[in-house]
Amino acid sequence: MKMFWKLSLVFVVTLLIKGCDCQPMACGRAPLNTKIVGGVNASAGAWPWQVSLHQDGSHFCGGSLINNRWVLSAAHCFPGTTAASITVYLGRQSQEQSNPNEVSRSVSQLIVHPGYGNGTSYNNDMALLQLSSPVNFTDYIGPVCLAADGSIFNSDTMWVTGWGTIYSGVSLPSPQILQEVDVPLVGNSKCNCLYSGTITDNMMCAGLPEGGKDSCQGDSGGPMVIKQGPRWIQAGVVSFGYGCALPQYPGVYARVSQYQQWISEQIGANSAGFVTFNSTTPLPDENCTLSTPPTLCGGSADSWSWMAHLTYHGYPMCVGTLVSDRFVMTSASCLSGFMGMDGWTVTLNVVQWDCSSNVMSAGVANVFFDDILGNGVALVELSFPFYNVANVPVDMYDLSFGPGSQCSVVGQNSWDQSFQEVQVTIVNCDPSETSPINICTEPLYWSFQRENGIPLLCRMYGMWIQTGLLSIGRSGINPQSSNSTVFIRTSPFSSFLTNTIREYPSILDGAESFSPLSLTCILLLSFPAVLQAIY
DSSP: OBOOOOOOHHHHHHHHHTTOBOOSSOOSOOTTOOOOOSSSBOOTTSSTTEEEEEETTEEEEEEEEOSSSEEEEOGGGOTTOOGGGEEEEESOOBSSSOOTTOEEEEEEEEEEOTTTTSSSTTTTOOEEEEESSOOOOOSSOOOOEEEOTTOBOSSOEEEEEEOOOSBTTBOOOTTOBOEEEEEEEEOHHHHHHHTTTOOOTTEEEEOOTTOOOBOOTTOTTOEEEEEETTEEEEEEEEEEOSSSSOTTOOEEEEEGGGGHHHHHHHHOTTSSOEEOOBOOSOOOOOOOTTTSOSOOSTTOGGGOTTEEEEEETTEEEEEEEEOSSSEEEEEGGGGTTOOOSTTEEEEEEEEOTTSOEEEEEEEEEEEEEEEETTEEEEEEEESSOOTTOOOOOEEOSOOSOOTTOEEEEEEEOTTTOOEEEEEEEEEOOOGGGOOTTEEEEESOOGGGTTOTTOEEEEEETTEEEEEEEOOOOTTSOOOEETTEEEEEESGGGHHHHHHHHHHSOOEETTEEOOOGGGGTTEEOOSSOOOBSBBO
């Protein structure tokens, strides 16, 4: 979670008028949530439907209580997970302190939506958990209403709750009290534009254009709710996103109203409080022309904004990739025999929203090395940050880019130094080249053989992820395995990359502070396959 600023006959008639298909119990009531203001911590009992899912004694995802026996969560939280391994905590406020209003239950049944992942990653990101025994409702434990089929949401402000990280890879500080944040909805058309066509009708998006508020890793499966009259209605389930709270990348949520029939089929008709939400706010601004982040412009070779040239006294030495606003990653061999920072220049050809370009250059403030088996990576600290420049996410967890994966290599044209993409396929390395840090591709492109530091990029969740880089040895020849090119993987260097970037935060407005942008490109996922950056 990021930067949190944070029944009578009359009732029955009202529900009928609003098109409610409710169970007899009263959903969506939070008697202790008398006011909501900015801040980090949620007050005890403010969100009585919020649950914490634990496995092996640790919180891993959130969820919401929808009746006295069922919890709604996200499908991506449960890769290969069995119901017996999950413990559900209800009425919890802190992950570390005592919780006098808490009860816990084991899970007797775990149901993942059968269409999860069909067509688009994270499509149908829904799961249901049946508790081992019913829970009694109190001021601190109670069900949330669910948005019914046909609900309309426009530019409404939503509330998201959870115990997730406060930045990518930065845990919620002790004593880890439940967090709350308010975020405005973003229209699906605009969100689909920002996420390069990966948003379906089963999703909805929320976040500020400038970033700064969002859900994050560990919040997955938790509720996004809105108040209508006296009751709270769950509109979304925390699903995924590119990084956390980044500008122009809102969080993405599974749209609850799309699943009324499926939920009812699993838990029984009238067993959850479905309420039709009708927005009273204006339609959202769907214009995405100026806010589209600088990514690819018609496939142009100059569109790789994160690609950097490294020169020494004007002589080309190697290339690298911008992995945060302050660091460029390249191969350690590029800077072997490094003689200090003087004379080094890092240059980016930054592509703007209209596909025009702007050359940006910086000096080198420092260089950090991590060698493994005599080969490795280097982080080049820039003399000043490159703010608002598209960075490349780095594979930190050895994602599923195995043999057969279609990826790309980005290298330079020898005559004009512009960047061009060449498609490759990951293959098994020759036995002589087999190593935990090696990843091999075919075909072999001789024109790239001397381009130290060029990235191996694979696509996942609609975005490019750097999973390797070329490292030319001291002999000046790249390791080759028959007709394949050998790259070094980025994942073995995850601790080095994360710790170095976190240790040197961005300088904002003359005051030293930790910026979410300083970890823009470290893809720290909450399960082994997000985006977003997923949550």
